[in-house]
Amino acid sequence: DAGVIQSPRHEVTEMGQEVTLRCKPISGHDYLFWYRQTMMRGLELLIYFNNNVPIDDSGMPEDRFSAKMPNASFSTLKIQPSEPRDSAVYFCASLGGTEADTQYFGPGTRLTVL
Amino acid sequence: GENVEQHPSTLSVQEGDSAVIKCTYSDSASNYFPWYKQELGKRPQLIIDIRSNVGEKKDQRIAVTLNKTAKHFSLHITETQPEDSAVYFCAASGRGNTPLVFGKGTRLSVIA
Numbered sequence: 538d539a540g541v542i543q544s545p546r547h548e549v550t551e552m553g554q555e556v557t558l559r560c561k562p563i564s565g566h567d568y569l570f571w572y573r574q575t576m577m578r579g580l581e582l583l584i585y586f587n588n589n590v591p592i593d594d595s596g597m598p599e600d601r602f603s604a605k606m607p608n609a610s611f612s613t614l615k616i617q618p619s620e621p622r623d624s625a626v627y628f629c630a631s632l633g634g635t636e637a638d639t640q641y642f643g644p645g646t647r648l649t650v651l
Numbered sequence: 652g653e654n655v656e657q658h659p660s661t662l663s664v665q666e667g668d669s670a671v672i673k674c675t676y677s678d679s680a681s682n683y684f685p686w687y688k689q690e691l692g693k694r695p696q697l698i699i700d701i702r703s704n705v706g707e708k709k710d711q712r713i714a715v716t717l718n719k720t721a722k723h724f725s726l727h728i729t730e731t732q733p734e735d736s737a738v739y740f741c742a743a744s745g746r747g748n749t750p751l752v753f754g755k756g757t758r759l760s761v762i763a
Contacts, residue, residue, distance in 0.1 A: 570750060580753045628694060638683045640751055642694040
């Protein structure tokens with residue numbers, strides 16, 4: 538398995554633009570997590586899904602953030618409109634299958650909002 | 652909800668010495684405690700984990716200990732090498748259906 542896949546790896550955009558981050562979890566995993574990492578706040582859980590259903594989105598900072606999981610192999614995190622303070626590394630992670638506790642991270646998307 | 656505290660935030664050791672990173676958690680129902688290593692510009696990667704029915708686990712130079720009564724767990728790295736330099740995160744969760752809560756991380760520097 539290729540592991541968790543994220544795209545793009547780097548995104549530079551201007552304030553006010555829409556940003557869409559993409560994630561493909563490991564096949565067979567039924568949990569998917571979106572995290573944001575910054576120096577100041579560390580690793581923050583934004584939202585997580587179980588069997589494509591959002592379970593807890595209390596970490597989503599504002600209504601500008603939204604996430605979807607239309608099927609078991611794809612999820613998106615959208616920011617509209619983006620702001621400079623959204624600049625961070627966004628990680629997707631998945632969990633499930635035979636290793637029921639082990640959470641695997643994707644390579645992350647480094648977002649810079651100018 | 653769960654709260655995980657991690658200390659120290661930075662740690663410098665001489666190559667060959669041991670390094671110890673400590674974490675405490677607040678939710679007595681937590682029963683899964685992984686440790687992740689994150690190298691600069693890379694993703695967090697699991698290096699070792701421990702479940703609540705075990706007090707200690709070792710994997711070569713890395714060991715983790717768990718004290719459920721005191722609600723703390725520690726990562727021990729022996730014979731440190733320069734490639735051990737990274738940020739280490741502890742985490743805690745209930746089994747399966749609850750997400751990991753991460754500590755703030757410890758930046759370990761191994762000085763050759």
